[in-house]
Amino acid sequence: MQALLSKIFEDVKPLMGKGKVADYIPALASVDPNQFGIAIFSNEGDLYQIGDADTPFSIQSISKVFSLTLAMKHYGKDMWQRVGREPSGLPFNSLVQLEYEHGIPRNPFINAGALVISDMNQSRFASPHYAMSEFVRRISGNPEIKTDLQVADSEYEFRHRNAAMAYLMKSNGNFENEVEDVLKSYFANCALRMSCVDLAKAFNFLANKGYCTISQEQVISEEEARQVNALMATSGMYDEAGHFAFQVGLPGKSGVGGGIVAIVPGRFSICVWSPALNKVGNSCAGVAALESMSKHIGWSVY
Amino acid sequence: MQALLSKIFEDVKPLMGKGKVADYIPALASVDPNQFGIAIFSNEGDLYQIGDADTPFSIQSISKVFSLTLAMKHYGKDMWQRVGREPSGLPFNSLVQLEYEHGIPRNPFINAGALVISDMNQSRFASPHYAMSEFVRRISGNPEIKTDLQVADSEYEFRHRNAAMAYLMKSNGNFENEVEDVLKSYFANCALRMSCVDLAKAFNFLANKGYCTISQEQVISEEEARQVNALMATSGMYDEAGHFAFQVGLPGKSGVGGGIVAIVPGRFSICVWSPALNKVGNSCAGVAALESMSKHIGWSVY
Amino acid sequence: MQALLSKIFEDVKPLMGKGKVADYIPALASVDPNQFGIAIFSNEGDLYQIGDADTPFSIQSISKVFSLTLAMKHYGKDMWQRVGREPSGLPFNSLVQLEYEHGIPRNPFINAGALVISDMNQSRFASPHYAMSEFVRRISGNPEIKTDLQVADSEYEFRHRNAAMAYLMKSNGNFENEVEDVLKSYFANCALRMSCVDLAKAFNFLANKGYCTISQEQVISEEEARQVNALMATSGMYDEAGHFAFQVGLPGKSGVGGGIVAIVPGRFSICVWSPALNKVGNSCAGVAALESMSKHIGWSVY
Amino acid sequence: MQALLSKIFEDVKPLMGKGKVADYIPALASVDPNQFGIAIFSNEGDLYQIGDADTPFSIQSISKVFSLTLAMKHYGKDMWQRVGREPSGLPFNSLVQLEYEHGIPRNPFINAGALVISDMNQSRFASPHYAMSEFVRRISGNPEIKTDLQVADSEYEFRHRNAAMAYLMKSNGNFENEVEDVLKSYFANCALRMSCVDLAKAFNFLANKGYCTISQEQVISEEEARQVNALMATSGMYDEAGHFAFQVGLPGKSGVGGGIVAIVPGRFSICVWSPALNKVGNSCAGVAALESMSKHIGWSVY
Structure with a gap:
């Protein structure tokens, strides 16, 4: 496995820096695009890593999986009254x-x-971001995971499109808390800094029937873990989910920080990271690395 | 397996007839809703069946997988210039x-x-529907498979929305042949009549790395078979693909004739059929049967 | 003229109360639907009135013409960079x-x-609502015109859809001030209470080449008055502008308080009012009264 | 008037050729952009003209007013079940x-x-294009008006987007005749060749309460003439109707042949023509000439 990882890393390395680092907020725009890391964590607890796999980065939308997991633990099936499970066919921030x-x-x-999921967690937790931080530290086994407050503040400063969505949902009766409060929690969660190794570990429960070997807890049920994977398979990669499948x-x-998490059900959790993005917002080198891995190892679930 | 099939059949049978038979053309509207069949075909060649699994029905949109397969065999990667691979997030016949x-x-x-795929096949085959019929007879091992000409004619008579789409694509330069010719081939393919057993057999190559054990041919490559499965997983069930995943x-x-084909990669191909549809156009009892199967056997790929 | 007004009033009276009073905020929902008034003010200063023409009501969207006028006085042609002049073809509160x-x-x-116009006025005036109130009192000659603070507060409480629009514009760089501040000014302007007589007088400058005979001031130029009228003609009646023309x-x-103002260029300004609305949000009896007037007097500008 | 016309002509002449001749069909693309004509016809029968006012050109969408007039004469108010009267807010050939x-x-x-109007006329006339030709010859007083068959054929060859619309309406039950037949009539009407003088004369009934002084007939009622003018005022200039008002x-x-007809109710009918178009499809020099006229003479109806 480690040999294979080295081969893929060398093959894809030339793509490192190709594309464009997210620049909608200054704090993200200053990231060095020439970084690239891969980490693979097996259900048996083996860790394989290469490149900048220990460098923390802004997890951004990858946090949506953690938020969803927390909400599913608490709300169960009822939550699907407020949010669907179908792919969208439109940009990830469309109001149409x-x-x-x-x-x-x-x-x-x-x-x-x-945002709706964050609103659910806002209703449930006294401090949703504290709950989230504690959760990711526990399931990754890394108590040092921190939030980049500068990124969180900067996201909040440029919150307007997300605020528009939240207010539109509030006008439709699908938002319980104050928009500003939920936005702050949401941006803080997006601003968590984790490394490929952290994320590969933290996501392992999805490859392992809902069980986290690190914290030794059944995070969600086996059925729920499959459901989260199904949602990622149909809607996890912005407007490139079909191409990725x-x-x-x-x-x-994926997240606009350049990270991508992938699950090989029953076997591995993977995280690749490289900050330069393609035009739909996914890491160029990251997608290429996963394509190469899938081709070499035949990991497709289909 | 046969015992399990019996159990699922009994559990779901009460749903038979729930929903509404497709009625946009008279020829489909007259089908008896109280029919229900299941067939499972294993990569080893074992066949399990129950209920009306030998009754031929109109395969309708299920034919789109056969058309795609024929086009992939001929055009390879070039075809993806003319049609995307992303879920749509809108009704299956939307022009928006x-x-x-x-x-x-x-x-x-x-x-x-x-329709674009049919246009590709129209450019390639002297008689696209003859090619298609011959193909499905071969891979299902049933030389008796026929086209319901009354259904084909009736679809053509009510062709207007599909004609609108074809003309819109022609105005965008993405349609090579005469609209009327392609529509006739397309409707003829939709009007093929096959049973659950026929379809379970004909789809087995997708569970079996592209190889058809019946006709003993490599229909498409292993990689292509996975790709067709990926497309079905993200876009195969109208506006219910996410829910189905x-x-x-x-x-x-699925097809509006009430049939649904599903693939357990590496193991089985399945066809369920019951004509009464839910509001997005999928068979009510069919979806329920597959949910029950998945729950009992843990077949989810995720 | 007075005789004609009586005839129209009697003809249309049976429609009074037909339709539905605006009920999206409690303060508007409690208005008695069985009220109906008409006032006509001539460029020579003659006033004709009938029914409840002296009863103040919530002017709502009619205030948009006053806001536009104030902005045009200050910004001139530059303002059209930030807002178009074309009919929309969609509901008045659509985000699409x-x-x-x-x-x-x-x-x-x-x-x-x-909202964009209100944002312009927010940038210009220390207190936009004070400026607006002073303006309408002056051009109507009625110093008693007041704002219904309960309505303004209630609108603000249910501000979410308007907030969504404002934030969406802010995310596009087309909004200068704080969303909350502009919304407060905007709702206060909508909550002005004026009678048919007040409005017929206040709108006379648009029938009179931009000159207000009451305050004896050239409010805007003759060309600008025609331009405001042109905008009302193409976009003033929600999704019924074409029908109204x-x-x-x-x-x-029109406004959802049930008022409608109309201009006979060179001759008269008219205000009709009846609170019950048709399904696009225009006063049922109000539209009928203006149709009847137009038919009897041949006032169409076309 | 003639002196004024000369002045406007000289002022606007530098704009002649600015913009882009319609090139979606070859027959239109070959028109010399350096042509410019104006004709004004008064209700008293006086004709003023300048420049290329006698040169016939392809009237294109201007024919839609003639088709509407013929349909109104026959169907009266019932026709508004099948077509609305509201501005669209989208490109003139949008399917959305x-x-x-x-x-x-x-x-x-x-x-x-x-197309719906053409479908109505197809149901009514044995030969809709013959009826149309006869009508425009009569009301313009020019028996020499001809159809450019090459343009009509070329439009038909590139009919696909219009065919898509017609089929979409047919799928909604709002189209009675065969799509191909109606398209042929429709394109033949668009391909009529008329000069500014022809069009100024032919449109005079709309300035003159529905009465044509040339053929001495009441073409439509005074009320109907006002209604056609109202429709032109709100929807006659593609996505520039608001700006034009x-x-x-x-x-x-307007039409993509570069012609624009305008009505001064009670006084004049005007036609300007110059083939080079702005980006919404209206003649650049034509719009400028009408703006200049309106400014100099104060003809705005508002």
Whole structure:
């Protein structure tokens, strides 16, 4: 495995820096694009890593999977009244579909859906971001995971489109808390800094029937773990989910920090990271690395 | 397996007839809703069946997978210039997205996408429907498979929305042949009559790395078979693909005739059939049967 | 004229109470639907009135014309960089077009457009609502005109859809001030209470080449007055502007308080009021009264 | 008047050739852009003209007003069940709104609306294009008006988008005749060749309460003439109707051949022509000439 990882790393390395680092907030725009890391964590607890796999980065939308997991633990099936499970076919921050579908977002991984999930967690936890931080530290086994407050503040300063979505949902009766409060929790969660190794570990429960070997807890049920994977498979990669299923064939979730998490059910959790993005917002080198891995190892679930 | 099939059949039987038979053309509206069959075909050649599994029905959109397969065999990767691979997030016969995306349909399983695929096959085969019929007879091992000409004619008579899509794509330069010719081939393919047993057999190559044990041919490559499964997983169930992935977790393709085909990669191909449809156009009892199977056997790929 | 007014009043009276009083906020829902008034004010200063023409009501969207006038006085042609002049073809509070057109509202009379105009006035006036109140008192000659603070507060409490629009424009760089501040000014302006007589007088400058005979001031230039009338003619009546032009043929502006103002260029300003609305949000009896007037007097400008 | 015409002609002449001749069909693309003519016809029968006012050109969408007039003469108010009277807010050949509004076009001047009107005339006349030709020859007093068959054929060859609209309406039950037949009539009407003088004369009935002084017939009633003018005022200038009302203030109808007809109710009918178009499809020099006229003479109806 380690040999294979080295081969893939060398093959894909030339793509490092190709694409464009997210620049909608200054704090993200200053990241060095020439970074690239891979970490693989097996259900048996073996860790394989290469490149900048220990460097923390802004997890951004990858946090949506953690938020969803926390909400599923608490709300169970009832939560699907407020958010759908269908792919959206539109940019991740579109208001059009939200308008046509009366404030019910299509799935938990578009921004509107993640905001509704955050609203649920806001209703449940005294401090949703504290709960989230504690959760990711526990399931990754890394008590040092921190939030980049500068990124969180900067996201909040440029919150307007997300605020528009939240207010539109509030006008449709699908938002319980104050918009500003939920936005602050949401941005703080996006601003968590974790490394490939942290994320590969933290996501292992999804490859392992809902069980986290690190914290030794059943995070969610086996059925729920499959459901989260199904949602990632159909909606986890912005407007490239179909292409990713076609080329890679694994449930995955990306973030504009350049990280991508992927799950090989029953076997591995993977995290790749490289900050330069393609035009739909996924890491160029990251997607290429996962395609290469899938081709070499035949990991497609399909 | 046979015992399990009996149990599922009994559990789901009460749903038979719930929902509404497709009635947009008279020839489909007259089908008896109280029919229900299941067939499972294993990669080893074992066949399990129950209920009306030998009764032929109109395969309708299930034919889109066969058309896609024929096009992939001939055009390879070039075909993806003309049709996308992303879920659509809109009804299967919507013109809105086609307009916004300049005549490039989102995937091969919405109507517009299937029309483009049919246009490709029209350019390639002297008689596309003859080629298709011969193909499905061969891979199902049933030389008796026929086209319901009354259904084909009736679909053609009510062709207007599909004609609108085809003309819109032609105005965008994404349609090579005469609209009327392609529509006739397309409707003839939809009007093929096959049973659950026929379809379970004909789809087995997708569970078996592209190889058909019946005709003993490599229909498409292993990689291509996975790609077709990935497309079914993200876009095969109309506007319920996400829900189906969440609940069933298998690549699937449905038709308004009430049939649903599903693939357990590496193991089985399945066909369920019951004519009464839910509001997005999928068989009510069919979806329930696959949910029950998935729950009892843990077949989800995720 | 007075005789004609009596005839029209009697003809249309049976429609009084037909339709539905605006009920999106409690303060408006409690208005008695069985009220109906008409006032006509001539360029020579003659006033004709009938029914409840002296009863103050919530002017709501009619205030958008006053806001536009104040902005035009200050910004001149530059303002049209930030708001268009085309009819919208969608509901007055739709976010869809705003999204597709990158935060530039189609015209000053849809909500998004009026919010941009309010944002302009917010940048200009220390207290935009004070400036507005003073303006309408002056041009109507009625120093007693007041704001219904309960309505303003209630609108603010249910501000969410308007807040969504404002934030969407802010995310597109088309909003200068704090969203909350502008919303407060905007709702206060909508909550002004004026009678038919007040409004007929206050709108006379649009029938009179921009000159107000009451305050004896050139409010805007003759050309600008025609331009405001043109905007009312193409976009003043929600999604019924075309129908209103077809049936009535006068520039008009309606509000969900049940008021409608119309202009006979060179001759008269008219205000009709009856609180029960048709399904696009215009006063049922009000539209009927103006149709009847137009038919009897041949006032259509076309 | 003639002196004024000369002045406007000289002022606007430098704009002649600015913009881009319609090039979606070869027959239109070859027109010399350096042509410019104006004709004004008064209700008293006086004719003023300058420049290339006697040169015939392809009237294109201006024919939609003639088709509407013929349909109104026959169908009266019933026709408004099948086509709306509201501005569209979208490009003239958009399918989006048609889809959302279930095949009922927003007004008779977008392509979908004109196709429905043509379908009405197809149901009524043995030869709709013959009826149309005879009508325009009669009301213009020019028996030499001809159809450019090469343009008609070329439009038909590139009919695909219009065919898509017609089929979409047919799928919604709002189209009675064969799509191909109606398209042929429709394109033949668009391909009529008339000069500025012809059109100024032919449109005079709309300035003259429905009465044509040339053929000495009441073409439509005074009320209907006002209604046609109202439709032109709100929807006659593609996606520039609001701007045209704002700047010119007259009912107008343009065509991609570069002609624009405008009405000064009670006084004049005007036709300007110059083939080079702005980006929404209206003649650059034509719009400028009408703006200049309106400014110099104060013709705005508002």
